[in-house]
Every structure is written in structure tokens, then in C-alpha cells.
Amino acid sequence: MATQSHTRYDINFDTESETWRVVKAGATRATSVCEEKDEAIMRATELAVRSRPSRVVVHDRDGEVEESRYDDVKVA
Template sequence: MSRTVYHVTYSNELEKWKVIKENSSRVSSYHDTKSAAIEEAKRLAKKNIPSQVKVHNQDGTISDEWTYGDDPFPPRG
């Protein structure tokens, strides 16, 4: 079973933060603040364990990430 990854990114066009599931073309939700988008991404991730949330800055770099549940591909030894 693979991990579901949610990204929190900034939309320059809409000037809003968005939550989007990795490999999906559809945005899950839009938010006025980064913190509101992070909370929604965490809520979705906790409902879909194993999962991960990756938070991006406005320049695209990753600032934070959280993992929920066991890693489906744990390293050996």
C-alpha cells in the first residue's frame, strides 16, 4: 500500500493557498492563509493513513512535512 501525499502550495493566480493530492489535477481546497491550508491537509492526511503532508513556501521549497502511519517502504536494517 502506497502513501497518500498532500501538498500545500501557493497559487499566485488566485493569491490563495491550496491543498492538492499528489498526482491529482484537482485541487482539494483553497484557503486565505497558509495555516488554514496546513490544518486541512493534516485533516485529510489523518483520514487516509498512511499519508504525508508537504508544505511548500511561496518559492516552491519545502518548509515542513509530517508523516502519518507506518512507512509502507521501511528501510532495511
């Protein structure tokens, strides 16, 4: 039985526009651009729930992984 891969959404800070970007893995453009980090997390979670199995990876302003969630379950 083949395992289904997770759809991954990354939340990154854009220093030029000072916004938080939700980017689906493999995409060249942001799925969403948000003023607040919490707003970006909510948007990424909404997208992830619709495309299960999924993963949301939240980065801090420096690009380091801050936390990771699978199907809205916080991992770190």
C-alpha cells in the same frame, strides 16, 4: 508483505489567486483552496489523518519544501 504507499498532500501557494492550495498527489485540481497557510495546513492534516498512511508536504511561497509530516508527525 507489500508495503502500503503513503497518500501525499502538497500545500502550494497560487500566485494568481494569492491563495494556498491543498493538492492530493496525482490530482489535477485542488482538494481545498484556503486564504491562509495555517488553514491549508489544518485542512491537509485532516485529510491525511483520514487516509493514513499519509504525508503532508508544505511548500513556501517560492515552491521550496518547508516541512514534511508523516501521519501528523513533523519531519523537517
